[in-house]
Amino acid sequence: MTTQLSMTTRRELIQVFGERHSRSDRSAKRKILHDFVYLTVSHRQHAIRVLCREPRASRMKPGPRRGDDDEARAARTMLWEADDRICGNRAQGSRSNAD
Numbered sequence: 001m002t003t004q005l006s007m008t009t010r011r012e013l014i015q016v017f018g019e020r021h022s023r024s025d026r027s028a029k030r031k032i033l034h035d036f037v038y039l040t041v042s043h044r045q046h047a048i049r050v051l052c053r054e055p056r057a058s059r060m061k062p063g064p065r066r067g068d069d070d071e072a073r074a075a076r077t078m079l080w081e082a083d084d085r086i087c088g089n090r091a092q093g094s095r096s097n098a099d
Contacts, residue, residue, distance in 0.1 A: 005040060013039060014050055021051040 005013070017036045021029055037047050080086070 010040060015055070018051045
């Protein structure tokens, strides 16, 4: 089988096969592992690691965290406009000179 699986499909397969794998005896685990390797076209050792892993909570979205409140954003915008809207590189230089 050479078709690529989407990441969502892989996660679903890992969840389903992982649950079956965790509550099975040794001979059934061998069969489950074989089926998983066949479906996902992955290496056997990788499949063992994935199926034996504890399920993790979903991660936060990638990118910078938005920790600023409206007041901090308004203050930063006011400083930016006071400096004639300079770009980020020049703004860092002016901030270090002000300190």
